[in-house]
Amino acid sequence: MGGKDRFVERLSYGIETGRIANTNEPGFLCTFAFHHADRPDLSSYWAHHLAEKGYDLTGFPENEDTGSMASWFVFVSLGLFPNAGQDFYYIIAPTVEESTIALSNGKTLTIRVNSNVGSKRVKECRLNGKRLKTLIVTHAELMKGGLMEFELEH
Numbered sequence: 001m002g003g004k005d006r007f008v009e010r011l012s013y014g015i016e017t018g019r020i021a022n023t024n025e026p027g028f029l030c031t032f033a034f035h036h037a038d039r040p041d042l043s044s045y046w047a048h049h050l051a052e053k054g055y056d057l058t059g060f061p062e063n064e065d066t067g068s069m070a071s072w073f074v075f076v077s078l079g080l081f082p083n084a085g086q087d088f089y090y091i092i093a094p095t096v097e098e099s100t101i102a103l104s105n106g107k108t109l110t111i112r113v114n115s116n117v118g119s120k121r122v123k124e125c126r127l128n129g130k131r132l133k134t135l136i137v138t139h140a141e142l143m144k145g146g147l148m149e150f151e152l153e154h
Contacts, residue, residue, distance in 0.1 A: 004037040011037075015046055022050045025068050032081050032090040040135040041121050044092035047076045048120045051095070078111055079122075079150065080137070089142065091135040093120050093152050107145030119152035 001007040011033055014020035021027045031050065034042035055073050064070065075081045078101070079094030097117050101109045115123075125132045128146040137148075 004039075007037045008034060008039055008042065012042070012046075015050075022072075023054065023069075028068075028072055029081075029083065032083070032092075035090050035136060040090070040092065043090060044120050044122065047081070047092055048095065051076050079148075080111075080142075082139075087139045088136050089139070091122065091125055091132070091137055093122050094150060103143055103145055105143055105145075107143070109142055109145050109148060111148045111150070113150045113152060115150075116152040116154055119154060121153040122150060123153045124151040125149070 001010060011020070011030065015022070015031065020030045022031060031046045032043045034040060034046070051073055055069075072081075076092070077095045078099055079092050080089045081092065082089050094111055094113055095118075096113075098110065098112045101111070103109060122135055125135060126147075126149045127137060127141060128144070128148075142148075
């Protein structure tokens with residue numbers, strides 16, 4: 001793709017021009033590919049932009065195939081997005097101040113934004129008090145439950 005900068009440029013262009021559509025399952029993951037070019041801020045920006053542009057109280061964009069569009073929106077709102085077929089989640093700025101997820105093992109995971117609610121950029125993320133080195137977290141780490149805290153930038 002020509003390196004990270006060129007990849008970011010091409011991916012941004014694809015999303016901006018609609019060549020990469022987020023309105024169907026094959027395009028869901030594209031928004032989060034910016035993480036792999038060390039630009040999770042752009043993953044967060046584009047996910048929020050697409051959520052604000054395509055979702056409202058009247059429904060979802062395109063076809064709501066068995067809950068896929070709603071699931072995408074919920075994951076974006078939580079600030080976590082699973083990489084299908086992998087054991088990790090991309091972390092972006094949540095759109096809600098606090099949420100609690102009941103995990104299948106009986107534990108709970110609370111996600112809380114501690115500062116600058118509404119910002120689209122993550123300054124820091126801590127899981128059970130430990131600062132995450134990257135904005136990617138494994139499924140096993142999330143299944144331990146506890147508290148995921150966000151400090152967002154202005």
